[in-house]
Amino acid sequence: MRDRTTPLYVVLNRSGDEFGEYHRFLDGHPCRTVYVTTPGGLPALDQDGAREVHVRDSLAYDDLLPLVREIADRHGTPEAVFGQSEYDILTAARLSAALGVPGGYGLDLVERFKDKPAMKSAVGAAGLRVPRFLRLDDAPSAKAVVDALGSLPLVLKPRAAAGSQGVTVVHSADELRDALGDVDPEAYECEEYVEGDIFHVDGVRRSGRLHFVTASQYVHTCLDYAHGRPLGSVLLDPGPERDELTTFADRCLGALGLRDGAFHLEAIRRPGGELVFLEVGLRPGGAQVPFLHVDLYGIDLFAEAFRAALGLPPLWQPSEPVGPRAGGWLIYPAPRELPGRVLARTSPRSAVPEVYHEELPAIGQIMTGPGSYDEGCGIFRFRGRSADGVRAAVHTAMEVYGLRTERAERAEGAEPRG
Numbered sequence: 001m002r003d004r005t006t007p008l009y010v011v012l013n014r015s016g017d018e019f020g021e022y023h024r025f026l027d028g029h030p031c032r033t034v035y036v037t038t039p040g041g042l043p044a045l046d047q048d049g050a051r052e053v054h055v056r057d058s059l060a061y062d063d064l065l066p067l068v069r070e071i072a073d074r075h076g077t078p079e080a081v082f083g084q085s086e087y088d089i090l091t092a093a094r095l096s097a098a099l100g101v102p103g104g105y106g107l108d109l110v111e112r113f114k115d116k117p118a119m120k121s122a123v124g125a126a127g128l129r130v131p132r133f134l135r136l137d138d139a140p141s142a143k144a145v146v147d148a149l150g151s152l153p154l155v156l157k158p159r160a161a162a163g164s165q166g167v168t169v170v171h172s173a174d175e176l177r178d179a180l181g182d183v184d185p186e187a188y189e190c191e192e193y194v195e196g197d198i199f200h201v202d203g204v205r206r207s208g209r210l211h212f213v214t215a216s217q218y219v220h221t222c223l224d225y226a227h228g229r230p231l232g233s234v235l236l237d238p239g240p241e242r243d244e245l246t247t248f249a250d251r252c253l254g255a256l257g258l259r260d261g262a263f264h265l266e267a268i269r270r271p272g273g274e275l276v277f278l279e280v281g282l283r284p285g286g287a288q289v290p291f292l293h294v295d296l297y298g299i300d301l302f303a304e305a306f307r308a309a310l311g312l313p314p315l316w317q318p319s320e321p322v323g324p325r326a327g328g329w330l331i332y333p334a335p336r337e338l339p340g341r342v343l344a345r346t347s348p349r350s351a352v353p354e355v356y357h358e359e360l361p362a363i364g365q366i367m368t369g370p371g372s373y374d375e376g377c378g379i380f381r382f383r384g385r386s387a388d389g390v391r392a393a394v395h396t397a398m399e400v401y402g403l404r405t406e407r408a409e410r411a412e413g414a415e416p417r418g
Contacts, residue, residue: 033050
């Protein structure tokens with residue numbers, strides 16, 4: 001007789017590194033697991049310990065629904081369907097709703113975290129400052145958008161995309177008119193451009209309270225990275241600024257209804273000091289954020305995200321108050337001209353002792369795509385005595401890191417990246 005009493009978890013996976021080791025996250029919890037993974041995510045999975053492993057090129061909802069129904073027919077209704085990636089969180093919630101799955105994230109919650117207008121509406125309704133925004137299906141013309149939002153520049157954003165994919169800053173009515181002609185109005189929103197320093201707050205909420213939290217200030221922006229500039233961030237030291245940011249983030253998460261889960265929230269501090277909510281993901285931060293947190297705090301944000309979504313108790317427990325942990329990270333994008341061959345690169349470690357981890361592209365390596373936050377032309381993690389010291393180290397690293405590339409056709413035998 002098949003076991004239908006031990007909890008069954010269906011996991012949608014794309015991670016081929018340690019953050020896809022769900023068997024480790026379970027930490028001996030008795031359960032049955034079925035993995036549905038992309039080919040690149042297969043190496044991280046405990047295939048021998050799983051009831052089933054399905055490899056699929058697409059993890060889209062329409063492609064997975066018949067498969068997950070078959071899994072439920074064989075093993076019973078899952079206790080939860082989990083998607084770790086920004087691209088799979090909504091799919092997992094939709095599959096759960098279709099199958100009547102009792103655990104995991106509810107569809108209403110996930111939609112508030114995935115749809116930027118819904119997200120800002122919920123946060124703004126709690127009395128917190130958000131950018132003025134407009135769904136584009138509510139405004140058929142550039143003039144209507146400007147009239148509704150009040151002034152230029154404005155930011156055109158996909159309603160559900162991650163990072164800065166598809167984001168455009170427009171500075172004139174003509175630019176806005178051209179940009180509107182290139183997008184699907186139902187899939188985009190337009191919002192006020194808010195000037196100021198950008199921060200990210202990362203952590204875990206359990207039972208409606210912050211279980212773990214840090215705050216960091218960006219060095220450059222995600223939009224800069226999309227246009228060829230390096231991107232980094234520096235953890236803030238304990239103090240009033242950090243406390244204000246984490247309290248603001250906690251209030252935003254409460255407004256969105258998050259009781260249990262990991263998050264990556266972005267906010268802007270205007271020149272006058274006002275904090276403005278930007279957006280939030282129902283997941284750990286990307287780039288080097290999760291690695292830095294493992295290194296400095298011993299917390300695996302992906303493990304905590306997985307366990308929170310499944311209703312399992314957290315693994316990380318604060319044995320003592322979280323003290324100063326000065327650190328940061330820096331990543332370089334792929335060359336602007338693609339395909340691009342790496343001709344030379346020099347490590348900044350001799351000039352910047354705060355660099356404790358680096359990943360450099362190979363000489364001769366050919367980049368064929370723009371890459372992600374995990375793939376590019378240089379990855380660095382920093383550790384130091386204070387936020388100011390780490391920030392100075394990040395800027396020094398940008399000054400001394402030598403990187404030279406050229407446009408190249410892909411050579412036979414060259415290894416692509418990105």
